[in-house]
Amino acid sequence: MNLLSAKNLSHSFDYELFSDISLDLNKGESVAIIGISGSGKSTLLHILSTLLKPDSGEVSLFGEDISGMNKKRLSRIKRDELGLVFQSHYLFKGFSSLENLEIAAILSKQDIDENLLKRLKIDKVIHQKVTELSGGQQQRVSIARVLTKQPRILFVDEPTGNLDKVTANEVMDIFFEYIDRNEAGMVMVTHDEEIAHRCNNIYKLIDKKLVKVS
């Protein structure tokens, strides 16, 4: 089943970033987007995850074109079905990590998975304020929070940027197991070719086009 379908996307800021880009994501599938710095990878991810409207083109989620959806429906889909793991973590800074996870658990009527916290190596810091944690710890709290709500599509921007190699691989294992177990899908932007190769499909943003690499 198709989770996401993007057709003929074009977008410009001061200059044209890309044009006529199409991409599909099916259940159980992972897609990596690579490309040089400034090629527009994060912008494309923002468009696919409904945060940004493209200049032209269409994004459909679960078979429905989002441009035709009313605001309320789109917000509900965003809240319940999409999981965004971006570099700015969007954690509630005044709260502890546990409180951040509890908010996600309550909103989505899911339970916090203790084993996930152990695997992410945040079980011991869970009572500390978010602001007392390192960047890498905050990133892993934000990953735990996103997975707690059990989204159907994960949008992940440079997930392993400030993690050591062992932790980075563990985080990737967690993402891939999550997709398999929940028949979810993932679109991931990364600079790390090794990590990109763990995905089912790799696309490169180059010369304003999205080219399938493998």
Ligand SMILES: Nc1ncnc2c1ncn2[C@@H]1O[C@H](COP(=O)(O)OP(=O)(O)OP(=O)(O)O)[C@@H](O)[C@H]1O
């Ligand atoms: N909101 C914005 N307003 C104006 N220009 C923007 C905006 N967001 C991004 N840009 C510009 O668009 C270009 C592409 O940015 P983007 O972050 O999508 O690239 P990227 O491929 O993800 O880069 P990196 O790998 O360095 O993160 C950059 O030149 C950036 O300055």
